[in-house]
Amino acid sequence: MPEFQTTPGTRDILPPDAARWRRFVDVFAGVVESAGYEQIILPMFEDLGVFQRLGDATDVVTKEMYDFVDKGGRHVALRPEQTAGVCRAFVQHHPNLPWKVWYSGPNFRYEKAQQGRYRQFDQVGVEVLGVDDPLLDVEVIALAHGFYRALGLRNVELHVNSLGDTGDRARYVAALESYFRAHEIDLTKESRATLERNPLRVLDSKRAEDRDVISQAPSISEFFSPEAASHFAAVQDGLSLLGIDFVVNDRLVRGLDYYRSTTFEFVSTALDAAQTAVGGGGRYDGLVEDLGGPSTPGIGFAIGLDRTLLACDAESVFGIDSSGTDVFVVDATGGRSALLLTAELRNAGLRADRAFGAKSMKSQMKSANKSRATVAVIIGEDELARGVATVRPMDGGEQSECPLGQVVATVTDIVKKAK
Numbered sequence: 008m009p010e011f012q013t014t015p016g017t018r019d020i021l022p023p024d025a026a027r028w029r030r031f032v033d034v035f036a037g038v039v040e041s042a043g044y045e046q047i048i049l050p051m052f053e054d055l056g057v058f059q060r061l062g063d064a065t066d067v068v069t070k071e072m073y074d075f076v077d078k079g080g081r082h083v084a085l086r087p088e089q090t091a092g093v094c095r096a097f098v099q100h101h102p103n104l105p106w107k108v109w110y111s112g113p114n115f116r117y118e119k120a121q122q123g124r125y126r127q128f129d130q131v132g133v134e135v136l137g138v139d140d141p142l143l144d145v146e147v148i149a150l151a152h153g154f155y156r157a158l159g160l161r162n163v164e165l166h167v168n169s170l171g172d173t174g175d176r177a178r179y180v181a182a183l184e185s186y187f188r189a190h191e192i193d194l195t196k197e198s199r200a201t202l203e204r205n206p207l208r209v210l211d212s213k214r215a216e217d218r219d220v221i222s223q224a225p226s227i228s229e230f231f232s233p234e235a236a237s238h239f240a241a242v243q244d245g246l247s248l249l250g251i252d253f254v255v256n257d258r259l260v261r262g263l264d265y266y267r268s269t270t271f272e273f274v275s276t277a278l279d280a281a282q283t284a285v286g287g288g289g290r291y292d293g294l295v296e297d298l299g300g301p302s303t304p305g306i307g308f309a310i311g312l313d314r315t316l317l318a319c320d321a322e323s324v325f326g327i328d329s330s331g332t333d334v335f336v337v338d339a340t341g342g343r344s345a346l347l348l349t350a351e352l353r354n355a356g357l358r359a360d361r362a363f364g365a366k367s368m369k370s371q372m373k374s375a376n377k378s379r380a381t382v383a384v385i386i387g388e389d390e391l392a393r394g395v396a397t398v399r400p401m402d403g404g405e406q407s408e409c410p411l412g413q414v415v416a417t418v419t420d421i422v423k424k425a426k
């Protein structure tokens with residue numbers, strides 16, 4: 008075994024998988040930019056305090072943060088998610104409202120690594136600041152839904168819930184706490200510990216022994232103010248209008264403390280692992296204020312790239328792009344012709360590759376095959392002497408000779424026809 012390996016919870020994304028990752032982000036950018044969202048690139052580490060505003064009952068903050076004191080004595084942390092960074096940037100730069108942004112990139116959480124759960128994992132997501140309109144909630148949810156569709160996924164269920172406004176949420180948490188306290192004896196040890204930190208999160212328990220107590224717990228809907236109830240009704244109405252199927256799941260509370268009002272999660276029914284949530288989000292009215300900004304409503308979602316690709320594998324969609332290069336130049340005359348020709352072909356916008364090290368013609372043809380090129384351009388001593396090249400379609404089509412000055416045009420033609 009080599010001395011150094013990736014540390015637990017991290018992975019190398021090798022070719023050709025890495026190209027699939029990039030395509031994933033490209034598809035996402037296409038979907039959200041068509042709705043007026045612009046890209047934001049945030050630092051990967053920030054002042055620890057930025058993330059602490061996510062709430063001290065949030066596991067991500069209290070138990071899973073990668074934080075350290077840097078050489079300048081600053082207490083910083085690798086970002087566990089990007090919503091807090093977006094809100095910090097909003098407070099720092101005062102952009103015009105509404106601010107509609109999208110992001111992609113890695114986040115870091117010290118979690119128990121397993122299939123679909125990593126310590127460094129990628130997300131794509133959007134945030135909108137400055138609008139408190141339920142139809143925006145519908146737009147945001149519809150974008151995530153549309154993105155899963157664009158990947159080709161069919162078995163993704165949408166769960167929606169509302170956590171009410173701040174007052175509703177507080178009254179609900181109090182009621183939930185007294186309910187769970189009354190039934191503490193029937194809860195698992197883990198859930199009793201969760202109850203101490205955050206009664207809402209007890210609802211997240213997947214442990215069979217907790218199921219009965221949880222199923223009888225009060226529902227948030229009993230605590231909705233009239234405004235919260237009508238906001239949630241408008242969200243459901245908008246989703247129906249767009250023909251987006253959803254289930255109302257009043258046990259959906261989500262991991263981060265800052266959520267208020269609309270919350271949602273996308274669950275892959277094609278994944279049978281423990282980790283089936285492929286994305287989620289909600290409203291977080293209050294977070295901008297907590298970061299020192301003016302009272303500003305916000306909503307967003309994050310989609311787990313790693314896990315969504317596992318769902319794609321399970322549904323056999325959005326596969327690895329197996330197309331190779333367009334053209335491979337085989338030069339049996341020492342390599343100078345290949346140097347010139349690949350430069351010309353690349354300048355013309357073609358994907359062109361070649362072999363190095365003055366390999367034999369046979370070995371270069373093998374490399375051409377491996378590169379899955381559409382066309383091979385072959386130059387031997389004889390061709391060079393006559394100022395021509397042999398152009399050979401790799402699908403077995405008829406090969407031809409053409410003057411060196413016409414190679415680019417001939418190859419372009421064949422590549423175009425093959426597409």
Ligand code: AMP
Nearest residue numbers: 123124125128284285286287309311314
């Ligand atoms: P969250 O930021 O916790 O709301 O998570 C949003 C999505 O990110 C989840 O639905 C997952 O798809 C993904 N995700 C969260 N944590 C991890 C992790 N440790 N490893 C892989 N994906 C994750």
